[in-house]
Structure formats: C-alpha cells, structure tokens
Amino acid sequence: MKPKRTYKDSLFRDIFNDKRRLQRIYHALTGKLIPLNEIKITTLRGTFFEDIKNDISFMAGNDFIILMEHQSTLSENLPLRMLWYISKLYRQRVTPDAPYKKTRITLPAPHFYVFYNGTDDAPEKWTMRLSDAFKENNRTLELEVTAFNINYAKNGELLQKCHDLKCYSIFVNQVRIEVAAGKTLRQAITSAIRYCKKHDLLADYFASKEQKEVFDMVNFKWDWNRAMEVRAEEAAEKASAETADAKTTEFVINMLREHEPYERISRLASTSLENVKKIAHNNNLAYN
Template sequence: MKAKRSYKDSLFRHIFSDKARLASLYKGLTGREVATKDITITTLKGVFFNDIKNDISFRIGNRDIILMEHQSSWNPNMALRMLWYIAKLYSRQIGKDIAYRSQLVEIPAPEFYVLYNGHQDEPAFQKLHLSDAFTHEAVSLELVVDCYNINYSEHSVLLNQCYELRCYSIFVQKTRDYYAESQNLTQAIRRAIAYCRTHDLMADYFAENEKEVFDMVNFKWDQKRALEIAEEDGVAKGRAEGRAEGREEGLAEGRADKRRAILGIALSLLRKGMPVDFIAETTQLSLKEVQKLARDNGLAF
C-alpha cells in the first residue's frame, strides 16, 4: 500500500478529538477529573486556521481550554497564536451584538497549553508570555501558555500521567527511530503501528485506524522533510561556493537556492489545491508571497 498524500488533521488531533481521551489528557495536565458528558468540543474549523490542523479547543463548564500540538522547530510566537485563537473563538461563541450591551458579559476563562514534540532540545516544562514580545513594558495585556515537551522520556511526569499521550509519544519516537534506520517512511510507519499494536499501546486505536494513521503521519512527514531538504541543499551549496568564491557570496547564493527550492515546494502545493495560509505556514513564506506566486502561475487562491 502506497501512503496517500492528503490534507488531513494531525494524528494528535485525531486521537484527542475523542472525549474520553481528551478527559484523560486534561487530567494529566491539571490533575482535575472531568466527565465526558461535561466536555463540549469547540475546535475552530474556519479558514483563519486552515493549516495542518493540530489544535483542539473544548469547553468544560465556564472554562475554555485550547490545546495545540507544536511540531517541528520551536516557535516562540505561540502565545500570539493563542491570542488570535481565543479572540476568534470568543467572537463565534458570543456574537457581535452582545458586547455592546450595558450589562457585563461573562465569558469562559481560558487555559492555554502547547504540547511540543519537535527535534529542538526544550525543557520538560516552560511558560510563554505574550508580554515577552512587547516592544516595551506594558501591563495592559498578558497571555500565558503552559508548554510541555512530549518527546518520549521514561521520566516525563505528564506522559506517565496520561496513558494515551504516552502511547502517542512512543509512536512518534518509534516512527523517527525506524525511519533513521531504513530511510523508508512507509516501512517506518508500518513498523511503528505494529509496535504499538503488539505492546498494548492503544492497540485498538491503531488497529481500527491504521490507514488514517498512515495517511496523516506520511503527509506531515512529507512536508517537514521537503523543507529540511530544501534548507540542507541551500546551505550545503552556499558553503561549497563560499569556500571557492568567498563566504558572503557563497552563503548569499545558498540562501537564494534555498528560497528557490521553497518557492518550488509552495508552487507544488498550490497546484495540489492546498490553501494559501497552510502553504505560508508550512514554507514560512508570507501570505502575500504565496498569493503572488499563485497569481504569477495563473492559479486561483
């Protein structure tokens, strides 16, 4: 079976869109028990967040909880993304007219969590503050995000408190390990699924959703690796030419090669019908650059 490249939720969101697993994860994060009947999933599905969907938002009583799985390289701007997210969530929950009423409008109290599983070395737990990005000190606005490193470790407190998250973390690590051994992603995903099924790691889930797991992991990995290769090729060429013609000129050429490679990836994704904001997120190009690329190539967006 060849892995199907399609536009899907992340595996993280697929797993934890189940209320029972979500309750288990929330207990692991906070220590608070919650019944599945008390959970209302409120995950945004609008165009504003139309990238590889790795976010989950849900309401418990008078609390809005927003979870994001943060993949690949570390991003210090997650607090800003959370601000955008909660603003859009409130606007959908409350409506435009209510905010103009004379009585105080009660809104759910938010909680923000990021679960990081990229390759960069990050602490087991840290807090991100929106105020860290302010150009000068201000007390008018703050937003705090609890960030957990969920790369597999036997000593991880969070992973040991949530069975489903531990299973997910082990699956991701096994996929990476098997891929490093064989450089064959199809084989690596199959072996990781088989490992989970034979070691009682959400065995039923991986048995029932094998094809979906295969598709989601392959798609995420395909985009991530394409960008890594573009960067490696650009830097390598820049270094080689830097030795021959001078470091600055060589590195500049390497950056140009990297940009050409990234533009090629963006154009390929446009031709596959991927949304422009997803392409911008994936390639780190600006939205205007992606839109211009689409127009220059006669593609609608």
C-alpha cells in the same frame, strides 16, 4: 482546474479529537475530574490560509475552555497564535452586539497548553507569555501558555499522568527509531503501528485507521514558510490565468474587427464559441 488546497489534520489532532481522551488529558493537566457530558469540543476547523484552525480546543463545563497545540518545531509566537484562537472562539460564543451591552458578559476562562515533541533540546516544562513580545515592559495585555516537552525519552511527569499522551509519544519515538535504522518513513510508520498494536498502545485507534491515513497525517507538517510559498504559487497561477485570458480577449477582439466568423475565431483562439460571443457583445463588436 486544480483542486483547492486544504490542510490535513495532524495525527495528534486526530487522536485527541475524542471526548474520552480529552477527559483523561484534562485530569492529567489540572488534577480535576470532569464528567464526559460536560466536555464540548470547540476546535476551529479552518480550511484555507485565511481561516484560523487550531489543534484542539474544548469546553470543560461552562467555566473553562482549554486550548491545546502540538508542535514539532519550537516557536516563541505561540502566545500570539493562542490570542487569535481564543478571540475567534469568544466571537463564536457571543452575539455581535454583546460587547456593547451594559451588563457584563460571562466568559469561560481560557487555559493554554503546548505539547512539544521536536528534536531540539527543550526543558520538561516552561512558560511563554504574550508580554515577552512587547518592546517595553508592559503587561496591560497578557496571555500565558504552559508548554510541555512530551518526547518519550524525557519520560516526563505529564506522560506518567496521561496514558494516551504517553502512547502517542511512544509511537512518535518508535517512528524515529525505525527511520534512524534506515527505513523509509512509510516503512517506519507501518512498523511503529505494528509495535503499538502489539503492546496495546492506542491499539484501538490504530485498528480503526488505514495505514495510509496515518502516513498522510504524520507526513504532513505545518510549515508557515511552505504555506506562504503555496500562497505565492496560487497567486502566480491566478495572475498567469488572468494574463492568458487578457491575451485571448485581445486576440478575439482583433479577429472580430476583421469580421471573421465566430466559429473560426473560437477555433483559432482555443476558446468557446460562447466566450467569443460574450467578448463581441461586451465590446460592441457583435455581428451575425
């Protein structure tokens, strides 16, 4: 049996799954200082296609919930994805019967951020809205996402405010420089890690990680088309297995009707003796 496919964490998600770094990035985004004990990480940790998994989300006190996504490919559907994320986070926060209560339920106000570091041109900062997806000019439902271009070459304002984010951007940029120079991705990552350690750029993080761990996280890239391909592959595998089982069952039934010994049927059908007996019982063909 093949192991169940699960999604690997991205390097961004792994680096910022840390309250101290979230404290600093929150300050850079909002200008507000928040005590470390008021940060609660709420990141959704889906394990398979049907599960919802976001990059980072956390509570800032009891009043705000911050959702952050890292993107290497531009997508105009981030507001819709953020809607899914916040819906699930709210459902985790309240009881199933809460929406039916008379008294208003207090919810933390959400803030949505996207950090883009792909190779396509993009402004330093822009806004995406859910209402842009509506065919008609209708704003009865709105969700606004603030997006930042964090490519180090842009040397943007946000990177100057958040050292951790700047370090991450330098690492990604360094990997690209090494690849452009002719190195393999694995060699480039190794060289970029060495560079970051030497210049004290997330040095504590990289010191705590094996190079293979970092390679796996950088090498893994969310690709919805590939996700659908994998789902199709697994569906085909399941259908193939079901077809094989059906053919085995048909073969065993035919042999049972000839009153062949169970052991011989098991050997010829390449199936267990227990399965032969089960098929015999289920089809009223059992005999001693």
